[in-house]
Amino acid sequence: MKLFHEGEKIDGLCEDDGRVRATLRYRDHTLEDDLGVVRNVLVSVCDICDQTIGIPQQSSPAIRDARQRAVASLELNLPAIYVDMIDAAVYRVDPEANAEMRKRVLVYYLARYVREEDRMHELNAILSKDVGARPGMPTRRLSFKLSSSAARLLAAAMARTGLNRTDLTKALIAKIGEDLVEPASPPLLPELSLLAQVLKA
Numbered sequence: 001m002k003l004f005h006e007g008e009k010i011d012g013l014c015e016d017d018g019r020v021r022a023t024l025r026y027r028d029h030t031l032e033d034d035l036g037v038v039r040n041v042l043v044s045v046c047d048i049c050d051q052t053i054g055i056p057q058q059s060s061p062a063i064r065d066a067r068q069r070a071v072a073s074l075e076l077n078l079p080a081i082y083v084d085m086i087d088a089a090v091y092r093v094d095p096e097a098n099a100e101m102r103k104r105v106l107v108y109y110l111a112r113y114v115r116e117e118d119r120m121h122e123l124n125a126i127l128s129k130d131v132g133a134r135p136g137m138p139t140r141r142l143s144f145k146l147s148s149s150a151a152r153l154l155a156a157a158m159a160r161t162g163l164n165r166t167d168l169t170k171a172l173i174a175k176i177g178e179d180l181v182e183p184a185s186p187p188l189l190p191e192l193s194l195l196a197q198v199l200k201a
Contacts, residue, residue: 004042004056014046014053021047022054029055031067038066072151074144076166079133082173083140089180092189094196103144104199105180105192109172110153120160123171127163131174142169 004010004024012022022044029038029052041062044054055063090101113120146154158168180186 001057003058006042010044010054012044012046012053014049014051016051017046017048020053023047024056027052029059029063031063036066038063067148072146072148074142074146074154074165074169076142076169077139078142078166078170078173079137080140081132081137082170083142085131085177085181086142086173089176092180092186093192094200097196101196102142103146103150104195105176106144106169106172107146107150107153108192108195109176110150110157113172114153114156114160117160120157123157123161123163123168123175126174126178127167127171129174129178131177 006024006026008024010022010024012020014020014022024042025045026040027043027045029041029043030036031038041059042056043052043059044056045051046053086102086105090097090099090105093105094101113123154165154168157163158165161168161171163171179188180192
């Protein structure tokens with residue numbers, strides 16, 4: 001991989017000016033969809049109109065990291081049994097984990113279902129499972145800050161299942177309980193426990 005340097009000239013393609021010569025410069029780069037700004041990153045700049053037209057490979061990790069840090073909120077009030085269920089699953093995955101691990105387990109399941117689209121119907125079906133929620137049961141709040149990539153997974157799952165955020169989250173937690181809380185030896189437990197150790201590194 002070639003390491004580029006500030007001031008270096010390269011060929012580029014500009015939306016306004018076509019094929020152009022471009023100069024590599026350190027600049028603040030605005031992310032798409034108003035997700036924020038990456039400060040002082042090397043980009044290629046059109047020599048004619050002075051707009052950013054490309055990103056060298058060496059700048060990609062910084063930009064990807066900034067996209068991952070961009071956040072969306074997921075805030076729900078659920079029957080207390082659902083929060084108890086995900087907390088029991090989290091404790092099983094890592095007895096030392098804090099509440100942040102709730103989000104990681106939830107997003108792990110979300111990503112699996114988005115990747116394995118043909119299993120998405122399971123979420124609609126499991127929503128009717130009796131997990132112990134009863135009329136008058138107290139509610140507890142789940143509040144997460146999701147990265148932009150996790151927010152896209154959530155939107156994709158909602159679109160494919162037709163479920164709103166609350167019902168989708170309840171279905172995911174019911175599945176997590178079925179997989180991680182109910183069995184004596186959950187098949188996914190070693191993988192998730194290893195993931196928890198990596199995330200604590």
